[in-house]
Amino acid sequence: MVAVQHEKDGRARIMDAARTLFSSNGFHQTSMAQLATAAQVSVGQIYRLFKGKEDVIEALVQADADAWTVKMIALRTRLDASELTIEQTFEQMLLHTTEEKDEALSFDILAEAFRNETVGQTIGELCAGFRTTLREFACVANRDLTGEALDAAEEMLLACMFGFGHRSLSRPRLSAPVAAHRVAQMIVAGLKAIR
């Protein structure tokens, strides 16, 4: 048990250091030696816990995917319990996309997804999970949605979510809470209008 806990602590420390270093320098420009120094472990220790740098990246992507899955389930639960309206659900979801702190790293990971099959697959699976929940949300907004209209609703929601979460480079005028509130209103109106 102590050994397992020790291994968990080691992985967490390496992943934390990796997130910071990869975010400021890019992961291709970060060496395992730099990562070991930042995480205060030996290079050998990293290789005992991860197959290599790509495996550290994959672990970061998986951790982000898991956190997103938890968030989406929590929103779904609050919607089902009528603690949130569908508009508030979208608002919370949009707001959560802007809480991402490591935007440079997130773009690096997306670029990597085209060059590294494992990363591409993890991103694909994460999106598949999003799509399932977004379809459910769309049907709450408009019970009559089926077929192509529902597929398109899923597309629109995923696009809004992704784009909204990457707005910082575009020099937005509105604060994230105000924008999320208003965009959620437009999304619900858009969903209600199609059939």
Place this chain on the structure above:
Amino acid sequence: MVAVQHEKDGRARIMDAARTLFSSNGFHQTSMAQLATAAQVSVGQIYRLFKGKEDVIEALVQADADAWTVKMIALRTRLDASELTIEQTFEQMLLHTTEEKDEALSFDILAEAFRNETVGQTIGELCAGFRTTLREFACVANRDLTGEALDAAEEMLLACMFGFGHRSLSRPRLSAPVAAHRVAQMIVAGLKAIR
């Protein structure tokens, strides 16, 4: 004149080779020697035409920004001439975002925008241009839009545009033309519903 044309050809050849190489390998993992070989010029020739690799990246970003500006002006002109409805204008704009061939490179560039001030500034200026045109489009969809509602419309349009253009990793079910058509319908309905 011959010298100027020769310089233009050299720049174009280097930029074409850079787009291909950077896209498959990432630009941090591409050396100037590799770029020279692919462009069939000497390394010295690259340095006569560009300050360095960052300058090549900046030239690629600028070329993409210029192409987008031309596209948005063309859409605006066709909308003004009533050749396109506002819904068709959004549809065409969304479709254009999916025509991007170098998605990995585009994510690399976005990551770089956080680490390289010049690239960040070019992206910011490109988005400022988008925002101006998107506001105009939003007002065509709903003449009553002003103030915060108009600012939010701009946010929603930019988010949809960005997210839609980066959908390939998310394993979409619908083809780009079908999705663009339906999403444009939802966008117009969303814009009409707010005030």
